[in-house]
Amino acid sequence: MKKLTIFLGLTIIMLSYVIHQYKCVKNDLIEHIESESEHKEKIYNEFQDYIDWLEETIEEQELTIDTLRYLSQFGTPRHTISILGSDYVLSMTDTIPLLVKATMYHPVEAQCDDSPLITADGSKIHPYQVSNWNWIAVSQDLLKRNGGIFDYGDKVYIKGTHKDGIYTIRDCMNKRKTMQIDFLENIGTSQYKYDEIEIFALNETNS
Numbered sequence: 001m002k003k004l005t006i007f008l009g010l011t012i013i014m015l016s017y018v019i020h021q022y023k024c025v026k027n028d029l030i031e032h033i034e035s036e037s038e039h040k041e042k043i044y045n046e047f048q049d050y051i052d053w054l055e056e057t058i059e060e061q062e063l064t065i066d067t068l069r070y071l072s073q074f075g076t077p078r079h080t081i082s083i084l085g086s087d088y089v090l091s092m093t094d095t096i097p098l099l100v101k102a103t104m105y106h107p108v109e110a111q112c113d114d115s116p117l118i119t120a121d122g123s124k125i126h127p128y129q130v131s132n133w134n135w136i137a138v139s140q141d142l143l144k145r146n147g148g149i150f151d152y153g154d155k156v157y158i159k160g161t162h163k164d165g166i167y168t169i170r171d172c173m174n175k176r177k178t179m180q181i182d183f184l185e186n187i188g189t190s191q192y193k194y195d196e197i198e199i200f201a202l203n204e205t206n207s
Contacts, residue, residue, distance in 0.1 A: 097198035098142075102161060104183040104192055105137070119171040119184075121152035127187045137171030137182040149201060160197035 105111045107125045117125045119135070136156075142148035150156070154169050163183070173182050181199060 097159070097200050098179070099196050100199055101180040102158075102183065102194040102197045103180065104185045104189065106185060106187050106189065108187065121170050123170045125184070129186065130184050131186040131189060134165060134167045135170040135184040136167045137173050137184060138169055139173045139177040139180040140175050141178045143172060155202045157200040157202055158197060159200070161194055162192070166202065
């Protein structure tokens, strides 16, 4: 009888230990599943936030052109717009948009002067990278010193080409040219031109 009692006691202890271990493993498993679930949910939320941001950016870009057209038509000054994360305001709305001819040039002496790698405002040109910098030249009649509305360094939005976007005025064209812009391109870029495109004057805000 004494041996049976000892055996039952040991059995109860063993069963208690097994039950305790089972509960520990169960709890660990539940915590692991919950942790994995939270991690997956976090990744999903981050991905969804990125999708939402991307959709808003696309919608913003589509609205930008409409806003520019609307403001240039009705002449509402100093109205802020946003293009790719930067805030701009329309300037000189009486002349926006300007309808101009567009051509392109390479930084070579035959198409420039004897310093083809330096623009009119003193900026240095890399002849095989400058296409990525979005620099343009404008005809001299468009510069303020000649009665126009632009200065060197001004940013403009160009619409109506295969490479629409924001450009910086760095150079000027031969004085024979009027109401025209010139895209500064890498050496080797194929020639192209447009008989009429739109150019919008932009000023970046300080906010």
